[in-house]
Every structure is written in C-alpha cells, then in structure tokens.
Amino acid sequence: MQETEFIGQNKEKWTEFEDVLTRKDKDPVRITHLFIETTDDLSFSRTRYSNRSVRVYLNGIAQQVYQTLYKNKSKVKGGFGKFWREELPDAMWHARKSLLLSFIIFAFGVTIGVTSSMYYPDFAKIMLGHSYIEMTEANIAEGDPMKVYKDSEPVFMFLRIAWNNIYISFLAFVTGILFGIGTVFIILRNAIMFGAFMYFFIERDLFQESFLAIMLHGTLELSMIVMSGCAGFALSRGLLFPGTYTRGQALIFSARNGVRIMIGVVVLLVYAALIESFATRYTDLPNIENGKLIIDIIRGAVIALSFLLVFGYFVWYPWYRHKKGLTKVIINEEKANLQGMNISISEIKTAGRLFTETFILFGKNFRKIISFSSIASIIATILFSIYIKGNFQFLFNYDYSDNIGYVYYSFWSWSSLYIVTNFDHLFEMIIAIGLCSSSLIFFSSVISKYVLGKENKLKIGVSQITQTIIVSTILCLSLKLSFFAILTSILVFPLLILWYFIGYFEQTDLFRSIPRLFFLLRNGWGKMLGLFILVVSMQWIVLFISNEEIISFPIQFIEMNIPSTWDIARYSAQIIQVLLAYLILCIFFPLTIFSNALLYFSLVEINEAPYLKKSLDIIGFKKRAYGLEKEK
Numbered sequence: 001m002q003e004t005e006f007i008g009q010n011k012e013k014w015t016e017f018e019d020v021l022t023r024k025d026k027d028p029v030r031i032t033h034l035f036i037e038t039t040d041d042l043s044f045s046r047t048r049y050s051n052r053s054v055r056v057y058l059n060g061i062a063q064q065v066y067q068t069l070y071k072n073k074s075k076v077k078g079g080f081g082k083f084w085r086e087e088l089p090d091a092m093w094h095a096r097k098s099l100l101l102s103f104i105i106f107a108f109g110v111t112i113g114v115t116s117s118m119y120y121p122d123f124a125k126i127m128l129g130h131s132y133i134e135m136t137e138a139n140i141a142e143g144d145p146m147k148v149y150k151d152s153e154p155v156f157m158f159l160r161i162a163w164n165n166i167y168i169s170f171l172a173f174v175t176g177i178l179f180g181i182g183t184v185f186i187i188l189r190n191a192i193m194f195g196a197f198m199y200f201f202i203e204r205d206l207f208q209e210s211f212l213a214i215m216l217h218g219t220l221e222l223s224m225i226v227m228s229g230c231a232g233f234a235l236s237r238g239l240l241f242p243g244t245y246t247r248g249q250a251l252i253f254s255a256r257n258g259v260r261i262m263i264g265v266v267v268l269l270v271y272a273a274l275i276e277s278f279a280t281r282y283t284d285l286p287n288i289e290n291g292k293l294i295i296d297i298i299r300g301a302v303i304a305l306s307f308l309l310v311f312g313y314f315v316w317y318p319w320y321r322h323k324k325g326l327t328k329v330i331i332n333e334e335k336a337n338l339q340g341m342n343i344s345i346s347e348i349k350t351a352g353r354l355f356t357e358t359f360i361l362f363g364k365n366f367r368k369i370i371s372f373s374s375i376a377s378i379i380a381t382i383l384f385s386i387y388i389k390g391n392f393q394f395l396f397n398y399d400y401s402d403n404i405g406y407v408y409y410s411f412w413s414w415s416s417l418y419i420v421t422n423f424d425h426l427f428e429m430i431i432a433i434g435l436c437s438s439s440l441i442f443f444s445s446v447i448s449k450y451v452l453g454k455e456n457k458l459k460i461g462v463s464q465i466t467q468t469i470i471v472s473t474i475l476c477l478s479l480k481l482s483f484f485a486i487l488t489s490i491l492v493f494p495l496l497i498l499w500y501f502i503g504y505f506e507q508t509d510l511f512r513s514i515p516r517l518f519f520l521l522r523n524g525w526g527k528m529l530g531l532f533i534l535v536v537s538m539q540w541i542v543l544f545i546s547n548e549e550i551i552s553f554p555i556q557f558i559e560m561n562i563p564s565t566w567d568i569a570r571y572s573a574q575i576i577q578v579l580l581a582y583l584i585l586c587i588f589f590p591l592t593i594f595s596n597a598l599l600y601f602s603l604v605e606i607n608e609a610p611y612l613k614k615s616l617d618i619i620g621f622k623k624r625a626y627g628l629e630k631e632k
Helices: 003-022 028-048 053-071 079-094 096-119 123-128 130-141 154-177 181-202 207-240 247-278 291-323 330-339 351-364 366-388 406-412 426-452 462-478 485-505 513-523 525-561 567-608 610-619
Strands: 622-625 628-631
Touching: 003 028, 079 096, 079 247, 079 291, 096 123, 096 181, 096 207, 096 291, 123 130, 123 181, 154 181, 154 207, 154 247, 181 207, 207 247, 207 291, 247 291, 351 366, 351 426, 351 525, 351 567, 366 426, 366 567, 426 462, 426 485, 426 567, 462 485, 485 513, 485 525, 485 567, 513 567, 525 567, 567 610
Parallel strands: none
Antiparallel strands: 622 628
C-alpha cells in the first residue's frame, strides 16, 4: 500500500481522534478504542514507512493519549491507608524468611545472655556497664528497683529514648549491606544485653516486677529490633542472592522492601518511647486500695495487647492476605518501573533527576565499586602501616579539639574516618592523593564505558593524569582548612571534579578546561550546588547511621574474645579500624564522581544543545502532503 493511500483511508479516524482528545468531556471508552486502532496504524507505519512523516504524526498522537490515560491520571486516594493495609503487610510476607532468621538470632542471643549470667556472675556488668548495675543495685536496696524510669523528665526522656531506639534500628537495617554481618551483630548484642538484664532481676527474685515494667514498653521495643533485623536481612538477601536479576537491581528491590518495613518500625518505636517515658514510671497507685494489683493488671493487659498487635499485624495478617490471594508481587512491579530508568546524556535534567541517576549508576556498578575500594583500601593500609612502623597509637590519641579541622570533623561526625584524613604527616597526604587520583581515573573509565558506550571509551593521557593529580591535591588540601572547611567543601569539591571531567570528556588540557568550566556554569551554578548538597546529605545520613557501628563491630569482637593485654589484640583492632576507614571513604567517593559526570552532560545540553541540533539536522527539509508533514 502506498503512503498516500494509507493516509487517505485513515485520515478521518485520526482527525476524530484529535478532536476527542481536545474535548473537556472525554469519553474513556471511545479514547481506548481509538488508541488501540491508532497504535495498530503506528505499528504498520513503522514497518512500511519508517522514514516518513506519517510515522512521526501517529507517534505524536499515541503520546498524547498515553499522557491523557496515564500521565495526567489523578493519584489514587487513600495512599496512607493503602500502605498500612497492603504495602507493609505484603513486604512482611516477602521478608518472612528474614523475619524468622532475625527472631532465631534474637532468641539465641537472649539464651546466651541468660546462660552466661548463670555461670559468670559479673557478666551483666560487662554487657551493661558497672555504673548502671551499681545504680540498679542501689535502687533495689531502696525498695524501688524500677526507679531508673522515674528520674528523668518525661518529655526529655521520650526524645532521648525515641532517637536511641530509632538509631539502633536503622543501624540494624543499614548494616545489612555488609552481607548481613552487621545486622547479626546488632541483634545479638541487644538480645544478649536483654537476657543478662532480665536474669539480673531473676537472680534477685524480682522477675514479676521487672517483667511487667520492662515489657510494658519492651514488647514493642524488642519486637522492633527483630523487625529491623528482618529489614536488614532482606537488604542483604538482595545483595547475596540476586536470582535472575542483576545484583544492583536486586539490591534496589530489597532496599525498597526494607524501607517499607522500617517505616512501620519507626512508628511503633515512637509509641514504645511514649510508653517508656510516660507510663513505665508508674509501678504503683499509692492512694488507691489494691493499687499495686490494679497497676499490675493494667500493665499485663498492655503487654498482651502489644504482643497481639505485633504478632497479628506483622505475622498473621500478611499470612492471611497471602492465603486469600491478595499479596502483590512487589519485586516484579518494581522491575517494570525500573526498566524505564535509563541514563541519557542528551537531556536537560533537574538536580533531582541527576541525583536519581547517580544512584542508578552506582547500583549498576556496585560490584566494581566494592572490588576497587577493597583493593585500594588494603594497599593504602599496608603502605600506611609500613610508613608508621605499626605505631597506630598516635592516631587514636589524637586531640580533635585542638585541630584546625575540628569544624569539619564535627559536621561530618566522622570520628573514625578522621584518623585517615588529618594529614599531619606528608605520607598521609600522599596516600590520600593517590586514592583520590586512582578513584577519579578508574571511575571515569567506568562512566565512559557505561554512559558513552564501549566504542567511545576515552583515553587517559599525560594531560589527564596531570590534571587528576592536581585536582586530587586541591581536594585533599581543602580538608585542612579551618573555619571555612564546610563552605569550601560545598564550593570546591563539585567545582574541581566538574573541571576534571571537562578535561576528560573533551580531551583538553588543564588550562583550556578552566574557561570552559565557567562557560558551562553560567547557567548551572544552582544546579551544581543543589546536586552536590543532595548527594552529600545522603552520604552524611548513611555515614552518621552506620559509620561508628561498622567500624566498631570487628573491634568489639576482638576485645570480647582476646585479652586487651595482648599486643595482637590492640594492633589488630587498630589496623582494622584504619582499613575500614579507608574502605568507607573509597565506597562513597564514587557518588560525588558520578553525580558531577552526569551534571557535565546536562550543562553541555543547556548551553550548546548538541543533541537537539543533531535531531534537527536529521529531520531536514520538510514538505506537506495531505496536510501532514512529509519527510524529504
């Protein structure tokens, strides 16, 4: 069939379709019917007239109807209720094996705490601290064993307890990224502490009083530790067992599932903190007859209701939904959504879109990031150990308050990472510059290979290596600035890395990249700073939650199993701390690299529009045929 004949046969239908789309009172049935017919025509035109304007015209109509049916569709009402009725219970069903594993580990930890306390009387002091045990013994001697819950002002106590519980729960979740090892440690530690604490009261014939007081809030609090462990194991499962998905995809799916669980955890932890702060302090009703019995009955009822809430909502209700066939396959839906999240370098993007694509790129190259970071951190630790001849002690006795970088240290809360970034010795600076330079070069090749394509892989020449070393040196030196450390980080870091990528992507020398940098940024300063703040904020949150626990985990394990008087224990702990500090820095630095590389392409399109011009050139000169554009 000739193109003119094809147009003649269908022109009236297409005209009707355009008319229906312009009406305010759109008939959804008619739109759907016409949409099916028009997409069939589009498919036919793509096969027979792939380079003709009729294909472009039909494609435009199809996009309009898609936007009418989907893009402009009002959001589903009741999203809040839907989350609690469907999304969270379904997430729990998909994570049921992780929940069982978390519960088994918690029960095992409680058993260890009780058994160890039975055979080692001072075990509770080791786990809970000498001062806390001595204070509790004093309260028992005064006849008020639960006095600790009455000493603090309720509002302040609520804020402190809520923050502490949420912090620990998020640690259990986030450290699942360490293949579940960090999650196991946090669950075990809290379970052992609980077991030791309960046996401390059992040993003194105070089981009933302690159980009613502690479990009044502890039923929810301890259950949420198990739930956050479930979320952590769900996260690690995506990393360890990706199945038919890529490891990056599986990690994203499991992380989203884990976040759903953590939303429920946070809500119940806040409720538990309210109970602990405002209700646990009441152990008697002194002015009422049988006040002690009444308060005990109330506490027992609250404990029973709390248990029924946790078991019914997080265990039974997900099972019930699955039995009725209501459970949704979340991972398949998310994979469908993720398939559209491709990275394009031909578009002008917002800071939010660039932020999202940064993590897509990070996830797709996660294995390379871990491999490179592990090798680089091991090499850096070995070189550093040789240089200081194994004398790590000066790092850990460092007086941060006198250091000119204290403002920077305080802002980041990187007490463990700061030991490898204080640069008091030249060799420390050399190692940091080497890590930064190698990271820039390695991940630049990753970006060019993934974003630009294998055929466009760029070369690293002498000019690029020189520029890499200069950029890395300035980045490291900026950490030594005092009061302006935070400000210079916000301004200098993205500026320098963007400068580097101009030289890399355009294969220009050091000096030509400088005017080019300011040319591209004439319309992009806000976008550059906004993107950098988004990325750094995410880095800070993750580091704030996980850094201390990730680094302290192996150290505490060594201290618990090897006598501190042994030199091997002290040196092993210090070496591991330095190694993990380097590792964390290497893992998170690519986020800054990726975000600025993607920003470069967006700024080029804003200022020069190379892909838009290329598209216009392809269209070329157009004529008209039957009222439609006809490609030459």
